[in-house]
């Protein structure tokens with residue numbers, strides 16, 4: 359998590375020098391008002407969002423996340439029964455991609471830093487720990 363802190367500060371400061379980064383965009387678009395990277399706020403943590411989408415949407419995880427950011431979302435996270443993700447129709451496609459990549463990079467199965475102890479098949483990989491039926495993960499709606 360140290361990395362995230364450093365990124366948040368340093369990237370915000372350097373935004374004009376080397377382009378937009380997911381963490382800086384999440385600040386810029388006000389996402390962090392409701393979301394944390396790890397840990398509940400009024401919205402599910404981005405780590406949980408990443409894990410859920412990787413588990414249930416696989417190769418489509420990124421496009422699903424981009425859609426949810428753009429069109430909003432509700433009802434996917436039972437720990438947030440009244441939570442509504444507002445639509446963001448004005449975020450440019452390239453920023454949606456940066457945000458989606460960044461959110462996915464927070465996941466435990468792919469995330470940096472935790473691969474050694476928590477990689478697939480260990481620790482909290484699929485089928486254990488926060489797998490289906492627990493934590494923040496539920497099957498996707500059948501539509």
Ligand code: HEC
Nearest residue numbers: 387389392401407423426427431432433434435441442443
């Ligand atoms: C007003 C509070 C609020 C703000 C601001 C907000 N979100 Fe959310 N977000 C939520 C809630 C609540 C949910 C859970 C919705 C659900 O249960 O489907 C959510 C869900 C999500 C999801 C998961 C959707 C899925 O398909 O799994 C993503 C990704 C996400 N938000 C990204 C963002 C990004 C990026 C921003 C900034 C552009 C943002 N959010 C701003 C409240 C917010």
